[in-house]
Amino acid sequence: MGDKIPMKDVASNDDASNKAKNDPALMFTGEEAIKSRDKIQVRAITGQFTKFRKMGGWLLFCLFFGTSWLNWNGHQAVLWDIPNRQFNIFGITLWPQDLMLLSMLLVICAFGLFAITMFAGRIWCGYTCPQTVWTFIFMWIEKQVEGDRNARIKLDKQPFSPKKLGLRLTKHALWLLFAFATAITFVGYFTPIRDLVVDIFTFNSDTSTLSWLGFFTVMTYLNAGWLREQVCIYMCPYARFQAVMFDKDTLIVSYDEERGENRGPRKKTADPKELGLGDCVDCSMCVQVCPVGIDIRDGLQYECIACAKCIEACDSIMDKVGYERGLISYTSEHQLKGNEWKLFRPRFIGYIIALIVMFSALMYNLFTLIPVDLEVDRGRGANLFRENFKGDIENSYNIRVMNKSQHAETYVLSATGFEGLSVVGDTEITLESGEISQVPVSVIVPVTNLESRSEPIYFKVVAESDENIFAETESRFMGPRRR
Incomplete structure (x- = not known):
């Protein structure tokens, strides 16, 4: 564990504690934060990373809301049909027998998250995590209704009034409306969404559907509207084990302490060296824009979601005072110490190789998945075989x-499997999608063609529409003992 970046608990820092109490814009973490949570009013900021974050959010947004409405060969493209125990995904149907493929997909996602974390820390949380994206959407709605950060803080301090009530009701109504749209879409992945929407607005939904819609509406409203950063700090397990995947070349949002200290305000024309100050002007902008309310200057903290808002805020201040950008930046511990950053490390390469192998195996299994299943059981009875009136041997299956x-x-x-073999019974089987049929058949073989008491026999079913769709399996054919 010696090569891991230490995680700093700033709850024990008296200076940080006093500062947070004096300035409601600041919020530290740890036990004190649990005892008293100050509402975080995030200041809006723009920049290159914000553009990337919006791109990631829009991508997730479009995938989530758009995919549920896609059709594929006349069916909903992605549908987890629990009553029929099947998962339809772009023309491929997975059944309980194929759960290994779903397990493989989850393992791939886990390894992908490990690789991303080792490369750039908690960047997944800052750019594409659904909790972050939905929280930012709710924050945007809040900003449109109640105004910017200063206006919201002022509104919080105002006494109750009709105007305040109207703004709050409007905000929460829009939150609930968006949460309801999220719930409809989520439930639409488990029941056909076109029928679901019609049933909802014609009041024909059953109690179970309404219960799930209500549950996901409330949970979205609470998580993105009220809990926000508390989900990331206290409820998400990823925040707790991410440090295990870090090394000294992991890119993280870091404050250059050697350059920034000592902190303090100064005139733009002043020479900070003469004042004994570093480049940090102690404006607290990096804290005001942080969606989880931490001060990145206190060091690496597990609450940081690597969203880079503090980088954009700090760079904007550096531009104003005429200092070089990068006081807060994406960097590694090695780079902070003046060493060269290494991208290809043994463990990172191992993650990439494992991902390539597992993803290739998953794709091969998906594209070679046979859409028909065949099982053969020997007929139940007192005799393993019987001899018919012609003297041929007959087995039941x-x-x-x-x-x-x-x-x-x-x-x-x-x-x-044999010369002269014939199958007696229904050899044409018509099935609806997902239907299972059990057909009794008999196989007759001339006794002269049997070489031993038990020999292999091979059954095969072929689709009439496409001879490349088939399944086959082996069974045993039993006959009399040969002398």
């Missing part, structure tokens, strides 16, 4: 065929 495609299909059953 139960054929179980499942249509795993998204449309009706007819399958042709056949068997191979």
Whole structure:
């Protein structure tokens, strides 16, 4: 653990504690924050990282709200159909038997998160995490209704009035409306969204659907509107174990203490060296723009979501006072000490290789997934075989065929393994999507073609619409003992 960046708990810092108490814009972490949570009013800031963050947010936004409305071959493109125990994703249907593929997808996502964290810290949280994106949307709504940071702080301090009530009701109504749209979309991934929307607005939804809609509306409203940074700080487990994945070359949002200290205000024309000051003018802008309310100047803290708002705020101040940018920046511990940053480290390379291997395996399994399942059981009975009136040997089997495609299909059953083999029974099986059929059949083989008491036999079902869609399995054919 010696090569890990230490995480700093600023709750024990008396200076930070006193400063936070004197300035409501500042908020530190730890036990004191749990005892008394000050509402964080985030100052708006613009810059290059904000553009990237908006791009990531819009991408997630469009994927979430747009994908549920996509159709594929006449069906909803992505639908987790729990009643029918199937997951439809762009023409591929996964069943409980295919849960290994879903497990593989989760493992890939986990390794991807590990790799991203090792490369650039908690950058996933700052740019594309749903909690962050939805919180920023709720903050934007709040800003449009109540005004900028100063106006919101002033409004909080004002006594109750009709104007304040109107603004608050408008804000919360818009929050609930957006939360309800989120709930509809989320539930729409588990029940056909077009039918869901019609049922909602024609008041035909069942109690279960309404209960889930209400649950997700309330949870979205609470998480993004009220809890906000508390979810990231106290509820998200990622905040707790992220440091294990850090090394000294991990890119993190850092304050250059050697350059910035000592902090203090000064005139723009003053020489900071003569005053014994560093480049930090102690404006607290980096704290005012932080969505989790920390002071990045106190060092690396697990609450930091690497959103880079403090970088943009600090750079804007440096531009105003005529100092070089980069007092707060994305950097690594090695770079802060003047060493060269290394991108390709053994563990990072290992993550990338593992991701490539697992993703390739997942894609191969998905694109070679057979949309039909075949199982064969020997018929139940007292005899393993019987001899018919011609002297041929007959075995009974139960054929179980499942249509795993998204449309009706007819399958042709056949068997191979012996000369003169014939199948007696229904060899054409028509199934609806997801339907399972059990068909009893008999296989007859001339006794002269049997070489031993037990020999392999192969059953195969082929789709009439496409001969490349087939499934086959092996069973045993039993006969009399050979002398």
